[in-house]
Amino acid sequence: MPEIARPGQERFVAPLAETPLEETGTVDTSAPPEGQWKEAWKQLRSNWIFWVSAVLLLFILIVCLFPGLFTDINPRAADLGRSKEGPQSGHPFGFDAQGYDVYSRVIHGARASVTVGILTTLFVTFVGLLTGALAGFYGKWADMLISRIADVFFAIPLILGAIVLLSALNNVWSGRGYWGGVIAVVLVLAVFGWPQMTRIARGAVLEVKNLEFIDAARAIGSSKWSNLRRHVIPNALAPVIVTATVSLGVYIVAEATLSFLGIGLPTSVVSWGNDIAAAQSEVRSGRNLHVLFFPAGALAITVLSFMLLGDAVRDALDPKAKKS
């Protein structure tokens, strides 16, 4: 090669003062320690969508728990003389066809809808996580069995399946009352909802179970079961939580749909779905739309809040899936 360096390629050594060397492998111990959850919380905290949905949901939760704080009008007190009267002082949302106070029914209806959403999600998450983890972790015949059963249920559309099952249930268990009605809807939705969660959990477990720290734990002498419990499930939890928060809204909509069709919650239960169903005739006539508008609006806001929360949680727990 050339003995005389070409212009621009002369020997160059940067002065040490301008390029200080750092010790290889030092640990910065100044900042407080941060685990994955803490980091996710930090991310969540800086997301305004999270705060909007959290404030709304907190409010909705208070309404569910203490409807008495917001109204002392009995939602079942009918005053036929005031049927379909519009909003007025003392009755901000007006009256429906039966002469019920719409505001009071919207407030009292929150509990049934939100309860169905939360209970179904809890149920589905529990069953789905358990079956998905077993299928993914143990594989072979356990996976075969669970996955095929899940496929069978997955093939049936949620609403269609729920309609069939609920009308069958009505024949054997009629007059269920408030909690009976709620639990029946929860069970039926869970029967058709769990396979989705099973798939998510199974996929997450499959991804985790071949990582080296699982082998390291086995080499320590941990049993398979304790490995599953201590390492695999905690690491597979993030996508499950994300799916759970998003599907909460879906189940609330499903309940309203079923009630609207007249086979969800019994008509004796005050719920948004039932009230929307009762307002059907007003839609056709095109008059007195306030009867439809307020329960439908409450439903929309609640579902939207849960969906937004789900979005924010997903961004925090699974930054890869973030929409750019």
Added chain:
Amino acid sequence: MSERIEAATEPLLEITDLQVAFRAGKRDIPAVRGANLTVYPGQTVAIVGESGSGKSTTAHAIIDLLPGTGHVTGGTIRFDGRDITHLKRRQREAIRGSQIGLVPQDPMSNLNPLVRVGSQIKEALEANDIAKGNAADKRVVELLEEAGLPDAQARARQFPHEYSGGMRQRALIAMGLAARPKLLIADEPTSALDVTVQQQILDHLDSLTDDLGVAVLLITHDLGLAAERADHLVVMYKGQVVESGPALEILQHPQHPYSQRLIASAPSLASQRLTAQTRAEVRESAVKTAGEIVAEHEGDEFGGEATRIAVEAKELTKVFKLPAGGLGRTIDFTAVDEVSFSLRRGTTTAIVGESGSGKSTVARMVLDLLEPTSGAVEFDGVDISTLRNKKEQLAFRRRVQPVFQNPYASLDPMYSIYRSIEEPLRTHDIGSSKEREATIRDLLDKVSLPSAVMRRFPNELSGGQRQRVAIARALALQPEVIILDEAVSALDVLVQAQILNLLNDLQAELGLSYLFITHDLAVVRQIADEVVVMQKGRAVEQASVVQVFDHPREEYTRKLLDAIPGGSIDLAS
């Protein structure tokens, strides 16, 4: 001759005071700070640096392929006599591909899996208006032939998954050179490939670019490789150029302390005599300590007699059943074929092989994480497959511990460092929680980490630090044997050297025996005493390190040795 002189006076690429930054929120985080670099036509220039040194960022700035929020904040890039720093997008695109080609790093992810390889190269030709239609098809075959792919006509019609890693990289080289650019940027072109394939590809790239007169800007972390292939070296560190000049001169007389450190740490360049000597000292001390430990434990619960041989593999064989087309039908794949070796106490036996040689399968069988199809692993003369009751198995686990390759996957991200190291102690019910804490502090001290890292999580530590934690966890049960499965392969050279030193120190101090699994023959000299060379599931050569390096018997071993980049460079003169 006159052309040469003319060429020598006019640089092809001239980067002056380049500044590149990445935008994070409202701040700019500098990635490249004032880099200078000159490439002449037909010349090979290498940028050398660790991960995070800014070497790839510099290269990507030239072709305007900075990822995400990266942008040039200062300095100039002149290419072929014209300033291309602030060209419009269209003008840049015209240069990219047709005048500057790129061979990307990862051959696996840089070809579209759904498109035939030939069509992808054709696309490159058509995008740069080199050829169209039938002419382009013909050119594709020529290019693939030129890149050294046999039977190019048929190969052009195949999909990427039908290619091996080396063939894909050849296809990418064909693509990078499709438009006959004046400059080819090769970003770690062979890092993902086996050493022997790496050598073939680089040889081919060398002769091809020589013939075509293409200048090459080689980006690499491997100083040996850079010195072997390039005329001019640019050493980068934390976004700055710390030293540049003729390759051999830098290697023989590095002046910046960083370059000096880099050269001292590079396994392929490390002085053989010196490492052999330190290694002998480590072994002597380790064997002595191991002997004392054995004497102490004479007649322990484990049953077998303590012997000088810690682990012995006897004709280990593993056959995997792979699905073959039809329902439930399988074909046998012999991953490990009658491999025997022994590991003497206080010494290191290295198992060396390329990907698919079965070396990691051997490691998993020795760890009793995988059952051998036939053959046996004996620990202190006891066949480990005969350990049936829980107590004996746990006793075995205590004495053999692993350290794995991927520092990002070998620690549970949910566990704090404290919990990670505590786990083996808890599982084996050792000590009270107070005693355990003292043990953990002691272990962290042994692997040279401050005890403050206890409360941190893996995501807060660097690769090297995580690997130290993994070593501390492996040491927690005071094992006698540690299986190091590619334990230093994913680390930067300097960190790798540190970890190897640490392993040597620990071996000398604690009398450990190591089974060191690696694809990199170069590091073997620094840590191993015996070497087993594996190829396609078989042990093709077994001997002491000195013998293997100085008098390799097998053709394959010789090939591996020759392929060590920079291995033949004379540092002394």
